[in-house]
Amino acid sequence: MDIQEFKGSLETAIDFFDKHEISLLKGQEVARALCILSLSSVENGIDVRNIYFDYQEIYKAVWGSEVEANKASQMVRKHSDIIKGCFEADSELNTHLNANGNAGLNLQIESTKGGHKTQIFLLSREEKSKDLNRQGPIHVISYSPVQLPKVYSLTKPFLDLRLQPLVFTAFAMILITIAVVAFFSFIGFINWGSKPLNIVIILSMFPAGYVLLKIHEIMEKGVTSLPIFMAPVTTRNAMLVLTKERQNDQVALKMKAIVYDCKCGMCGENILIEKSREFRGRYIGKCAVAPTEHIYSFDHVLKTGKFLR
Numbered sequence: 001m002d003i004q005e006f007k008g009s010l011e012t013a014i015d016f017f018d019k020h021e022i023s024l025l026k027g028q029e030v031a032r033a034l035c036i037l038s039l040s041s042v043e044n045g046i047d048v049r050n051i052y053f054d055y056q057e058i059y060k061a062v063w064g065s066e067v068e069a070n071k072a073s074q075m076v077r078k079h080s081d082i083i084k085g086c087f088e089a090d091s092e093l094n095t096h097l098n099a100n101g102n103a104g105l106n107l108q109i110e111s112t113k114g115g116h117k118t119q120i121f122l123l124s125r126e127e128k129s130k131d132l133n134r135q136g137p138i139h140v141i142s143y144s145p146v147q148l149p150k151v152y153s154l155t156k157p158f159l160d161l162r163l164q165p166l167v168f169t170a171f172a173m174i175l176i177t178i179a180v181v182a183f184f185s186f187i188g189f190i191n192w193g194s195k196p197l198n199i200v201i202i203l204s205m206f207p208a209g210y211v212l213l214k215i216h217e218i219m220e221k222g223v224t225s226l227p228i229f230m231a232p233v234t235t236r237n238a239m240l241v242l243t244k245e246r247q248n249d250q251v252a253l254k255m256k257a258i259v260y261d262c263k264c265g266m267c268g269e270n271i272l273i274e275k276s277r278e279f280r281g282r283y284i285g286k287c288a289v290a291p292t293e294h295i296y297s298f299d300h301v302l303k304t305g306k307f308l309r
């Protein structure tokens with residue numbers, strides 16, 4: 001998503017609400033609050049993928065006080081028809097945005113499961129139309145990074161993690177130690193005295209080995225599929241990528257958990273990112289309906305893919 005474009009849309013939207021002649025309905029106030037919260041996050045340099053709010057934050061922004069999660073959710077959702085209505089494709093707000101040369105806004109609500117808070121956020125509507133890539137050459141596709149549908153608390157730090165080489169090396173050393181100890185326990189070289197303890201230590205070899213393989217891959221390719229325990233297994237195109245970012249003359253190495261949304265340039269169907277044996281272990285993008293015909297490369301730095309065959 002183009003951050004400047006998104007910012008422009010939010011500013012125009014806030015203006016639109018502020019200039020409304022009659023007083024706003026509660027649902028419209030919520031919509032306005034969402035724009036204001038999003039804009040201030042953008043201005044604070046927060047990555048678009050990490051801009052989302054829960055009912056409590058929204059409640060506080062509109063009603064001015066803090067209440068418990070259930071009450072906030074109940075109060076906000078009372079107005080959900082109006083809130084959603086504000087962000088529909090042909091809503092008054094989106095018509096106004098388009099007339100002003102801004103991209104429309106789209107409301108996304110990712111509901112909860114297993115105690116995680118509902119994530120409510122705005123996206124630029126342009127995304128939808130860009131997805132199909134109709135104007136561009138069909139041999140180049142673009143991967144748009146999107147918010148992980150569900151963020152486990154374990155995954156949260158990885159949404160934008162600055163890598164510190166020492167910490168990272170220490171972490172890898174610990175994993176290697178676990179794997180080595182587990183291996184020696186397995187071949188009977190080390191005996192822990194109790195059978196259950198032995199088994200637990202031997203079994204720890206698998207998660208430690210798995211994470212080490214992931215670390216190896218991300219070091220080698222700069223990208224790996226998101227480890228299975230970091231997102232629901234059904235999450236498509238969830239990746240862990242390495243990026244370099246400049247921050248006041250300093251280069252920061254970052255590790256980020258990202259989901260990519262991408263459409264096939266030939267037929268417009270979803271692209272699925274996977275590791276391919278045919279392309280010597282590279283991650284590639286395969287069309288969901290023509291996986292043997294519509295195949296693209298996956299460049300996590302440029303966020304583009306070229307037609308491979």
Ligand SMILES: [Zn+2]
Nearest residue numbers: 264267287294
């Ligand atoms: Zn296709």
